[in-house]
Structure formats: structure tokens, C-alpha cells
Amino acid sequence: MTQIENHPTTGLDEVVHQRARLGVLAMLAEADKVEFGFIQQTLELTAGNLSRHLATLEKADLVRLEKGYDGRRPRTWVRITAEGRAALKQEVAALRELVARLSDL
Amino acid sequence: MTQIENHPTTGLDEVVHQRARLGVLAMLAEADKVEFGFIQQTLELTAGNLSRHLATLEKADLVRLEKGYDGRRPRTWVRITAEGRAALKQEVAALRELVARLSDL
Numbered sequence: 001m002t003q004i005e006n007h008p009t010t011g012l013d014e015v016v017h018q019r020a021r022l023g024v025l026a027m028l029a030e031a032d033k034v035e036f037g038f039i040q041q042t043l044e045l046t047a048g049n050l051s052r053h054l055a056t057l058e059k060a061d062l063v064r065l066e067k068g069y070d071g072r073r074p075r076t077w078v079r080i081t082a083e084g085r086a087a088l089k090q091e092v093a094a095l096r097e098l099v100a101r102l103s104d105l
Numbered sequence: 106m107t108q109i110e111n112h113p114t115t116g117l118d119e120v121v122h123q124r125a126r127l128g129v130l131a132m133l134a135e136a137d138k139v140e141f142g143f144i145q146q147t148l149e150l151t152a153g154n155l156s157r158h159l160a161t162l163e164k165a166d167l168v169r170l171e172k173g174y175d176g177r178r179p180r181t182w183v184r185i186t187a188e189g190r191a192a193l194k195q196e197v198a199a200l201r202e203l204v205a206r207l208s209d210l
Contacts, residue, residue, distance in 0.1 A: 019119055026203060029210060042115075092203075102197050
């Protein structure tokens with residue numbers, strides 16, 4: 001019987017790979033904490049859409065939300081967790097493998 | 106007013122970026138045509154799941170399906186289209202930019 005080798009994409013985690021969530025994690029990896037509205041504008045998402053993606057990431061312990069105030073305005077800040085950074089690192093390694101494999105498209 | 110620069114992930118197309126569909130396109134880019142069952146096993150998908158993803162790709166003109174026979178067994182073969190190859194190329198370019206940006210994670 002022939003052994004079928006799995007494709008590099010089978011190693012991708014849907015929680016991390018999804019376009020908007022990958023964008024969130026990538027932004028957070030480059031900063032200490034990032035404000036909700038700034039993420040929303042940079043990733044061109046609606047507030048509702050970003051909220052849902054953040055809830056998915058928070059449930060997976062990949063990000064942490066902090067409520068606070070900027071003067072009198074309520075603000076939400078988002079941080080990446082150690083697990084989030086590890087998950088992003090794994091995603092990037094898988095993408096790097098895929099991109100190398102598809103280098104002569 | 107501050108101009109907010111879009112993140113590289115905003116250039117990703119969900120039709121192409123989704124894990125299973127990216128896997129399908131990547132497999133097809135490396136071959137002339139690929140048999141349904143082989144894609145299914147390589148990407149570890151159920152037949153129903155793969156069918157749905159192929160329908161999405163076909164609707165976007167990124168792949169073409171061919172029904173035929175292998176002896177007396179009905180078979181479905183899948184090919185990437187020129188549009189599919191162009192879309193995959195664009196995805197890979199966006200991923201390459203993202204991976205380069207996240208190189209010191």
C-alpha cells in the first residue's frame with residue numbers, strides 16, 4: 001500500500017491561519033499592546049467582525065483583552081500571549097515551507 | 106489626519122487563503138491534473154468537505170473538474186486554471202511579504 005505524504009497545509013491551524021486573525025496576531029507580535037480601533041482600521045474590519053475574531057483568539061488563549069480609558073473614552077487594548085506568539089511562530093514556519101515549495105510558480 | 110497603512114494580510118483573498126483551498130491550489134500547481142481521492146487523502150479532508158471547497162474554487166474559475174473513468178470506476182480529476190495559477194501566485198507573494206516581516210519572531 002502506498003503511503004501518502006501529508007501536504008504542508010495540513011499543519012496549518014484554522015484559528016491562526018484565517019486572514020483577519022493572522023493579521024491580528026501579526027500586528028500584536030510587533031507591539032506591546034494595540035488599541036482595538038487601530039487594529040480595526042489597519043485590517044479594514046468592521047467592529048463586529050473584529051470583536052468576533054478577537055473572541056475566537058481569546059478563547060484559544062492566544063490574545064488577552066484589557067478594558068481601560070484614554071482620558072474619558074473607553075478603550076480596549078489587545079496583547080498577544082506567549083501561546084499566541086508560539087502559535088504564530090508555527091504558522092509562519094508552515095507558510096515559509098509552503099512558499100519555498102511554490103517558489104517557481 | 107494620520108494615514109493608516111494597510112496590513113499585508115488585507116491583500117489576502119479568502120477564497121484562495123483558506124487552508125484547504127490553499128492546499129488544493131498548491132497541489133494542482135505542481136501537477137497537470139490530480140484525482141479527487143488523492144487530494145482528499147493528501148489534505149486529510151472528508152469527501153463532502155473537499156467537494157464543497159472545489160465548488161467554491163470552480164465557481165471562482167480557479168479550478169476545472171473533469172469526470173471520467175479509470176477502467177470502470179468513475180473518477181473526478183481536477184486541474185488548475187490560468188486564473189487559479191495567477192491567484193495562487195498573488196497569495197504566495199503576499200505570504201512571502203508577511204513571512205519576511207515576521208522573520209524575527
